[in-house]
Amino acid sequence: MRSIILLALVGCATTPAPTAAPAAGGDLQAVMTARGLTDTDVLAAAKTYTPTGKLDEYVIFASGGQMGGLIAIGVPSMRILKYIAVFEPEPWQGYGYGGLSDKVLAGGDQGGKEITWGDVHHPNLSETDGNYDGQYIFVNDKANARIAVVDLADFQTKQIIANPLIMSDHGGSFVTPNTDYVVESSQYATPLGGTYAPLSEYNDKYRGAAMFWKFDRAAGRIDASKSWAVELPPYMQDLADAGKGPSDGYVFIGSWNTERASGSGGEGKPFLESGASQNDMDYLHIIDWKKGEKLIADGKFTVINGVKVISLADAAKEHVLTLVGEPKSPHGADVTPDGKAIVVGGKLDTHTTIFEFSKIKEEIEKGEFASKDAYGVDVLDFQKSLRGQKEIGLGPLHTVFGDKGDAYTSVFLDSTVVKWNYNDLNVPSESLSVNYNIGHITAAEGDTMSPDGHYVVAMNKMAQDRFQPVGPLLPQNFQLIDISGATMQLLYDLPIPLGEPHYAQMIKADKLKPIPAYIPSGTNPYTGQKDPGAVASGEERIERHGNKVDVYMSEIRSHITPDFIDVNQGDEVTLHITSLEQAYDQTHGFTIDMYNVNLSMEPGKYDEITFTADRAGVFPYYCTEFCSALHLEMEGYMLVKPKGS
Ligand code: RUQ
Ligand code: CUA
Numbered sequence: 127m128r129s130i131i132l133l134a135l136v137g138c139a140t141t142p143a144p145t146a147a148p149a150a151g152g153d154l155q156a157v158m159t160a161r162g163l164t165d166t167d168v169l170a171a172a173k174t175y176t177p178t179g180k181l182d183e184y185v186i187f188a189s190g191g192q193m194g195g196l197i198a199i200g201v202p203s204m205r206i207l208k209y210i211a212v213f214e215p216e217p218w219q220g221y222g223y224g225g226l227s228d229k230v231l232a233g234g235d236q237g238g239k240e241i242t243w244g245d246v247h248h249p250n251l252s253e254t255d256g257n258y259d260g261q262y263i264f265v266n267d268k269a270n271a272r273i274a275v276v277d278l279a280d281f282q283t284k285q286i287i288a289n290p291l292i293m294s295d296h297g298g299s300f301v302t303p304n305t306d307y308v309v310e311s312s313q314y315a316t317p318l319g320g321t322y323a324p325l326s327e328y329n330d331k332y333r334g335a336a337m338f339w340k341f342d343r344a345a346g347r348i349d350a351s352k353s354w355a356v357e358l359p360p361y362m363q364d365l366a367d368a369g370k371g372p373s374d375g376y377v378f379i380g381s382w383n384t385e386r387a388s389g390s391g392g393e394g395k396p397f398l399e400s401g402a403s404q405n406d407m408d409y410l411h412i413i414d415w416k417k418g419e420k421l422i423a424d425g426k427f428t429v430i431n432g433v434k435v436i437s438l439a440d441a442a443k444e445h446v447l448t449l450v451g452e453p454k455s456p457h458g459a460d461v462t463p464d465g466k467a468i469v470v471g472g473k474l475d476t477h478t479t480i481f482e483f484s485k486i487k488e489e490i491e492k493g494e495f496a497s498k499d500a501y502g503v504d505v506l507d508f509q510k511s512l513r514g515q516k517e518i519g520l521g522p523l524h525t526v527f528g529d530k531g532d533a534y535t536s537v538f539l540d541s542t543v544v545k546w547n548y549n550d551l552n553v554p555s556e557s558l559s560v561n562y563n564i565g566h567i568t569a570a571e572g573d574t575m576s577p578d579g580h581y582v583v584a585m586n587k588m589a590q591d592r593f594q595p596v597g598p599l600l601p602q603n604f605q606l607i608d609i610s611g612a613t614m615q616l617l618y619d620l621p622i623p624l625g626e627p628h629y630a631q632m633i634k635a636d637k638l639k640p641i642p643a644y645i646p647s648g649t650n651p652y653t654g655q656k657d658p659g660a661v662a663s664g665e666e667r668i669e670r671h672g673n674k675v676d677v678y679m680s681e682i683r684s685h686i687t688p689d690f691i692d693v694n695q696g697d698e699v700t701l702h703i704t705s706l707e708q709a710y711d712q713t714h715g716f717t718i719d720m721y722n723v724n725l726s727m728e729p730g731k732y733d734e735i736t737f738t739a740d741r742a743g744v745f746p747y748y749c750t751e752f753c754s755a756l757h758l759e760m761e762g763y764m765l766v767k768p769k770g771s
Contacts, residue, residue, distance in 0.1 A: 191625030213244025715750030
């Protein structure tokens with residue numbers, strides 16, 4: 127036992143050794159002394175150290191922020207398992223370099239513009255009956271109002287869908303308890319449908335929207351034709367969450383800027399941040415999406431840029447939209463596991479505010495409203511809608527949940543995680559310092575109807591003295607916290623070196639059932655079927671029709687067939703490539719020098735590249751993964767005969 131702990135220390139400690147002598151030898155006490163470790167450090171190491179060959183209990187899917195994709199991380203080891211390319215071309219996965227995945231990326235073009243990055247904020251795992259089912263994960267791109275669908279069978283992005291109504295999103299991507307809908311609401315108000323209106327017309331022409339993307343689980347895709355939206359007032363809608371259990375059928379979206387500030391606008395008005403912070407209260411939006419679905423079915427919508435939209439007037443009249451006050455400039459709107467309450471953080475406040483859903487519902491049903499907003503939307507009485515408020519510390523943001531009525535709120539300005547009880551607000555809270563400026567927080571299955579407890583991860587924006595300095599741009603810091611004991615214990619720091627991950631979700635690892643290979647051989651990952659262009663061994667060939675050349679190729683250790691291709695300069699070439707491998711982990715790659723094409727050919731995969739052979743010369747093509755002893759020999763030539771020769 128002692129020696130296991132010892133190995134742990136050598137493997138995962140983050141504190142530099144105080145002496146020049148390396149920690150060596152087999153005596154635990156000597157190593158602790160040499161490395162300046164306390165008993166608490168050793169306990170933390172023993173809780174996270176995962177010997178080689180052992181698997182993690184949970185997997186985190188974290189947003190990759192500006193990187194545009196997702197990061198899969200094992201818990202408790204905090205080992206990074208994979209980057210998943212979503213909105214950005216990514217060479218290792220051969221994503222966006224000439225193959226079939228180019229079409230997925232092109233699905234995210236906005237207004238005819240190709241966009242090659244994303245500002246990823248909120249990954250959401252698919253749910254069945256309010257619990258993660260391990261099948262899909264959805265993410266939003268705040269900067270370009272897009273949603274992506276990632277299939278967890280092969281960890282590949284299968285669809286990017288561009289929202290034609292709004293210019294940015296933030297309340298996304300949140301799923302309803304059976305993943306009927308993926309919800310995406312706007313952040314910055316703009317004229318809907320990408321049209322123009324001057325800032326002086328902000329109140330009348332600028333709007334928000336909540337999009338309800340219909341998810342077709344059998345197809346594994348969002349079905350745009352069955353999707354619809356609700357027009358919202360030009361308050362900046364923020365985080366959202368879907369109701370569950372008693373609150374199933376509702377979506378809750380926080381907002382800031384009920385002042386409808388739009389910046390100075392050349393008229394000497396205040397800048398946005400002060401203009402938007404005048405009122406004491408903003409509005410939590412309560413959307414009855416089942417009612418919205420009915421209005422759409424009854425034809426009560428207008429079409430804006432191809433999207434069926436319930437107008438703000440209709441949404442107000444039919445109570446598809448109702449508002450309730452929430453403390454100034456809130457952030458985070460999180461439904462409790464039992465679906466009975468909604469927790470809202472106030473960025474400029476010291477409390478979390480807990481709304482009681484049954485009270486909200488009763489007030490709406492009885493028509494007991496306190497006022498109307500400027501657009502005729504009914505506003506509920508704040509006090510009457512509350513379970514209560516809990517003093518937490520300065521700048522509470524997001525809240526996740528454990529399995530015993532325990533809630534964990536990230537407190538940005540104080541840099542703490544605060545544990546409290548959402549059933550009994552009188553239970554004293556407990557606070558743990560984190561490093562530093564925590565944004566989101568995630569808990570094991572913490573966003574479902576049955577959280578697991580065990581672990582919380584603090585997702586900190588700053589890490590100034592936690593890691594070796596690497597210039598002015600620092601990694602962010604994920605801190606693993608053990609919540610299974612009487613008090614919280616900080617276990618491990620993981621630097622995140624390629625973006626600002628906003629949110630993450632943590633799923634029980636055994637719920638994930640990824641495929642080891644594409645079966646049958648020649649499967650197109652985007653149709654799930656054997657592709658008509660796939661070949662079996664012996665069927666490889668080159669077909670020429672005028673200036674179109676189709677090459678039916680295969681890859682298997684250690685051969686690319688055919689191993690030469692003769693074409694004429696200007697020919698349109700399509701390579702149909704099949705990996706004939708079926709052995710787990712036997713991945714090949716494929717590239718042609720100088721042509722900017724690059725694929726990852728996992729076992730059994732079919733992929734396809736079309737390009738114009740516009741540069742004459744001799745171009746080696748080869749496998750880019752060291753797949754076998756004769757990997758270097760896995761090569762061929764494309765000979766492009768110059769025009770007129
Ligand atoms: S955000 S740090 Cu989710 Cu985009 Cu709160
Ligand atoms: Cu196949 Cu290297």
